[in-house]
Amino acid sequence: MSLVRVKIDDEEIEVPEGTLVITAAEKLGKSIPHFCYHERLTPVAACRLCLVEIEGMPGLQPSCATKVKDGMIVRTNTKNVLDSHKSVLDLVLETHPLDCPKCEATGRCKLEDFTYEFGPHRVSYYRPPGISAYDYEELSWSPVLKFDPNKCVECSRCIRVCDEVQDCRALVASSRGHNWRITTFTGGPLHCDFCGACASVCPTGAIEQQPGKFWKKDWELEKHFVICSHCGHGCTLLLRGWEGRIARIEDDFKVGINRANICSRGRFGFDIISHSSRLSKPLLRSDGKLVEVTWEKALFAAMEMITASHSVIGLASGMLSVEELFLFSKLLASRNGKKFSESRDGDVIEFEKKRLGRYGSTHGFDQLDSFESIVLVDIPVEELDEVLRIDLISAAKKSGAKLFTAGRASFRLKKRIAGLFKINSQTLASAPAKTLFVVDTERIEEKELSAILEKVSSDPFTGILFVAAQSNSRALSSFGFRVLPSDEISEVDLMIAAGPLQMTERPTSVKRLIASASFRNELVESADLVFPAALPFEKSGTYVNSEGRAQYSDIAVPMAGESWPDAVIWISVMKELGEATPSTPREILDEVRNNHPELFERNYPVKSSEAEPKLPSTRLAPPKRHRGLLLDKSEWLRKLQEHLDFSKEFSPWF
Amino acid sequence: MILKSVYDGIKGLIAGYAVTITKFFSRGTTVPYPEKTPFVSERWRGVHGLFFTDNRFEELCVSCHLCAKVCPSVCITMEGSEDYLQRKRLKRFDVDLGRCIYCGYCEEVCPADAIRLTTSHDYVSRDRENLILHKEDLIEIGKSAMRRGEHGALGIRRGDGKKVVYQENRNLDASFKALSGERVKR
Ligand code: SF4
Ligand code: SF4
Numbered sequence A: 001m002s003l004v005r006v007k008i009d010d011e012e013i014e015v016p017e018g019t020l021v022i023t024a025a026e027k028l029g030k031s032i033p034h035f036c037y038h039e040r041l042t043p044v045a046a047c048r049l050c051l052v053e054i055e056g057m058p059g060l061q062p063s064c065a066t067k068v069k070d071g072m073i074v075r076t077n078t079k080n081v082l083d084s085h086k087s088v089l090d091l092v093l094e095t096h097p098l099d100c101p102k103c104e105a106t107g108r109c110k111l112e113d114f115t116y117e118f119g120p121h122r123v124s125y126y127r128p129p130g131i132s133a134y135d136y137e138e139l140s141w142s143p144v145l146k147f148d149p150n151k152c153v154e155c156s157r158c159i160r161v162c163d164e165v166q167d168c169r170a171l172v173a174s175s176r177g178h179n180w181r182i183t184t185f186t187g188g189p190l191h192c193d194f195c196g197a198c199a200s201v202c203p204t205g206a207i208e209q210q211p212g213k214f215w216k217k218d219w220e221l222e223k224h225f226v227i228c229s230h231c232g233h234g235c236t237l238l239l240r241g242w243e244g245r246i247a248r249i250e251d252d253f254k255v256g257i258n259r260a261n262i263c264s265r266g267r268f269g270f271d272i273i274s275h276s277s278r279l280s281k282p283l284l285r286s287d288g289k290l291v292e293v294t295w296e297k298a299l300f301a302a303m304e305m306i307t308a309s310h311s312v313i314g315l316a317s318g319m320l321s322v323e324e325l326f327l328f329s330k331l332l333a334s335r336n337g338k339k340f341s342e343s344r345d346g347d348v349i350e351f352e353k354k355r356l357g358r359y360g361s362t363h364g365f366d367q368l369d370s371f372e373s374i375v376l377v378d379i380p381v382e383e384l385d386e387v388l389r390i391d392l393i394s395a396a397k398k399s400g401a402k403l404f405t406a407g408r409a410s411f412r413l414k415k416r417i418a419g420l421f422k423i424n425s426q427t428l429a430s431a432p433a434k435t436l437f438v439v440d441t442e443r444i445e446e447k448e449l450s451a452i453l454e455k456v457s458s459d460p461f462t463g464i465l466f467v468a469a470q471s472n473s474r475a476l477s478s479f480g481f482r483v484l485p486s487d488e489i490s491e492v493d494l495m496i497a498a499g500p501l502q503m504t505e506r507p508t509s510v511k512r513l514i515a516s517a518s519f520r521n522e523l524v525e526s527a528d529l530v531f532p533a534a535l536p537f538e539k540s541g542t543y544v545n546s547e548g549r550a551q552y553s554d555i556a557v558p559m560a561g562e563s564w565p566d567a568v569i570w571i572s573v574m575k576e577l578g579e580a581t582p583s584t585p586r587e588i589l590d591e592v593r594n595n596h597p598e599l600f601e602r603n604y605p606v607k608s609s610e611a612e613p614k615l616p617s618t619r620l621a622p623p624k625r626h627r628g629l630l631l632d633k634s635e636w637l638r639k640l641q642e643h644l645d646f647s648k649e650f651s652p653w654f
Numbered sequence B: 001m002i003l004k005s006v007y008d009g010i011k012g013l014i015a016g017y018a019v020t021i022t023k024f025f026s027r028g029t030t031v032p033y034p035e036k037t038p039f040v041s042e043r044w045r046g047v048h049g050l051f052f053t054d055n056r057f058e059e060l061c062v063s064c065h066l067c068a069k070v071c072p073s074v075c076i077t078m079e080g081s082e083d084y085l086q087r088k089r090l091k092r093f094d095v096d097l098g099r100c101i102y103c104g105y106c107e108e109v110c111p112a113d114a115i116r117l118t119t120s121h122d123y124v125s126r127d128r129e130n131l132i133l134h135k136e137d138l139i140e141i142g143k144s145a146m147r148r149g150e151h152g153a154l155g156i157r158r159g160d161g162k163k164v165v166y167q168e169n170r171n172l173d174a175s176f177k178a179l180s181g182e183r184v185k186r
C-alpha cells in the first residue's frame, strides 16, 4: 500500500492510501468530534458533526467519509469548522434531556465530552427544565439492556454493529424525520444474541447495560484486563469494578485476540462470581454429613485419604489454568494416579505431535481474512465459539472469503455458506487455493480428516485452525489427561475432581471422592472432602486458547469467602504429603515451560510487552487513593491480609 | 530616685487593676460552652446533612457522585442504585468527618442542593468509627437542620442572570431575594 502525504492544520503526516481524514487527524492527536463514525463500522456520514475544511473542495466535508489524497490540505480549527461543530451540537442538545448528573453514561459520554470541548455552553433553544423534547418512556429491552430514546443522538452505530459485526439485525430504525427512532425488530422486547455490542458502541447513555446500573460512575471504576475462560477463544475482557465487585464487562478494540467482540457469556456471565451457592469453607464428611472445617483440618484429611488409598484417579476440568492443571497432574503422578478429563475436545497436542510434526493452528483467529475460502469441517461454530462466528462473518464480508461446509452447517452461518465440501481423498486436489480448514478438535481422530490434515500441514497455501470447546483443552491434552471412559472405571479407592465439572453424580465404583469446586452441586454433595475453589478473575493463570496462543489473566477481584485457587490447593496438598513442588508462580511457570514447551510454541502476543506472561505482582498493591476508615474497604483489606498471612504459612503463590 | 521608681510601680499597678476591675464588671465576650450555645453564623460550615424536598418526603440527592469527586480530602464514599420508580438514588453515602476539612466544596458542586453544611458543630466522639456518618445519620442531621430552617452554608442560590432555573422544592421568595442580592433571612 502506498503512502500519501497530507497536511492537517500545518502538520504533515504520511498515511496509507485509503485512510479516512478523521483517522489521519487522530494519528496527529487532533480531536475531531464524531458520533456516527466508529473504527469498527462502515462510515455513513449521518451526523455531520465531523465536518472539516478541505482545500479545493466546496463547503465543509465530513472527515469520517472522506479518504485522504496526496497533497490534501485539511483544516480542523478554522472559525467556520468550529462554528459548525457548535451548531450541530446545539441542535442535538435541543432535544436532549440534559440529565448528565443522573445519567449512567457520564464520564464516558461522547456528547458530554464534545460539548465540553467544542459545544455551546448555553443552548440556544431554551426549554424549561422538566419539559423534555420527546418525553419517550425509558424501555427495558431485556434483563441486560435498557434503552432511553430521549438520549439517542441518532448516530445508528447500534444498528450497524448489530448488522455488520454481530450479524443479528435485531435493531432497526423506525419512521423518518423528526420521529426517526431506534427500535427492536419486533417493536417489543429485544430478541437477540445479547452480545452487548450496541451498548458498548453507543456514544451516549441511550443504550445501557442493566447489571451494575447506577452503582458507580465511570471514573470511579477500576480497569482490569482478564481472559474469558468460558470457551476456547480466549477473549480479552475489560473488567470494570470497584473494591472487589464487578460492575460490567467492557471491550477494548486494541487489546486481545477478539478485537472488541465479546459474546453474551463473556459479557454478562460475570455474576456467577457472587452466586448464592458459592462455597466459602472446606467441607468434610463426618457421620454422613458434610460439615464446615478449617483449611488445616481439610488438608490433613486429604493427606490421610490419599495415603490410605492404593488406587487414585484424577478428573480435571478444562477451565482450569495451565499452572493449576500442571500442579494437579503432578499430584496425580506422585501417586501413580490415572489422569482423566471430561473434555469433549480431542487429544490435539498428541495428534499434532504424531501426525503434523508441529504445534498449534497454522493461522490465528486474526488471520482469517487472508484466505480465499474457508472450510468448516462439520463444526457447530456458534455452539463452540461465538466470537469465531463473528470473525468468519467479517472475513466473508470484508475480504470476500467463501465459506464452505463439510458436514453439518452451522445454523447462524447458513446464509453465508457458498457451497458444500466433501472430505475424502480428493479433497485437497479439488480445494481452491488459499483454503483454511476450521476443524473441531473432537473429530481429529477420524481417518479421512486426519489424512487430509496431514497433507495440509505441508502445503504453504492451506491452513488449519483447530477449535476447542474448553479454555484449556490444549493443556489437558499436553499433561496427559484423557477422556474418562464412561463405563469402565474399575474399583478405585479415591477419585480427585478438580475444577468446574459437568459430572452430576459420583461414579459408584469410586470409594472416596475429594473435590475442589466453587459451587454446591450434586457432585459436591456426594463428596467426602470439598475444597472451595476460586473462580477465574479471582486468580491469576495462563490459558492456552484453541489456536495455541498462551495468554495470561490477572487477578481482578478478591476471592470469595475462604476459597483458594486450585494451584494453592494442590500445592498445599502436595506439601502435606511431603512431595517436592514448585511453589512460586515463577517456578511453576518455568517448570511448565521446560517440560511442556509445546504449549508456548505459538506465543504470539497481541502486544509485544506481553510476550512474557507476567506474574501477579500487583496482587497486594494497596488501593490507589487512601479513603480513610471506610468499613467495606477495610473488610476487603482484611481479606487480602488473610491471604497474605496464609501465603507465608503455606505457600508463596501470591 | 528610689521614690520615683516606687511611684512608677504603684502607678502601673493601679492602671493594671483598673483594666482588670473594669473588665470584671463589664459583659463577657466568651460563651460558657457547653452550658450555653454560642451564636453561630448561618453560613457556618458544620457537619453535613442530606436535605429533602420541602415536604420532607423525598431525597434531593440524585446520586451523581460529584461531591465524592470534588472532595479534596476524599472523605465521601457513595454507591447508587435504582429506586422503586427506576430513578437513580443513593444506596450508600458515607462521610468521614475525621478526614473532612469542611471546605464546603461538596455543597457548592451539588446540582440538586442535596448535601449542605449545617450549623451543627459539636460532633465529637471517642471512637474514630463514629466519625463516619452514614446515609441515615446524614438524613437525620439534614432533617433537623430543615426543622431549624437552615438552608446550608451557601444559602439558596440558583440561576444565572437571565434564565432562572428554579426547582419546585425551593422557597421561591427567598430565592428571589438571594438573586436580587439581598441577604437571605432565615
Ligand atoms: S447521554 Fe450524555 S449528555 Fe445525555 S444526559 Fe447522559 S451523560 Fe448527559
Ligand atoms: S446485544 Fe448484540 S445482538 Fe442484541 S441488539 Fe445489541 S448488538 Fe444486536
Ligand code: SF4
Binding pocket: A151, A152, A153, A154, A155, A156, A157, A158, A159, A182, A198, A201, A202, A203, A204, A206, A207
Ligand atoms: S441508541 Fe445510541 S448507538 Fe443507537 S443511534 Fe442512538 S445514540 Fe446511536
Ligand code: SF4
Binding pocket: A228, A229, A230, A231, A232, A233, A234, A235, A258, A261, A262, A263, A264, A265, A266, A267, A385, A386, A387, A388
Ligand atoms: S467467545 Fe468464548 S472466550 Fe469469547 S467471550 Fe464468548 S465465551 Fe468468552
Ligand code: SF4
Binding pocket: B060, B061, B062, B063, B064, B065, B066, B067, B068, B106, B109, B110, B111, B112, B113, B114, B115
Ligand atoms: S453532589 Fe449532591 S446530588 Fe450529587 S451525589 Fe452528592 S449529594 Fe447527591
Ligand code: FES
Binding pocket: A033, A034, A035, A036, A037, A044, A045, A046, A047, A048, A049, A050, A051, A062, A063, A064, A065
Ligand atoms: S462522524 Fe462524520 S458525519 Fe458522523
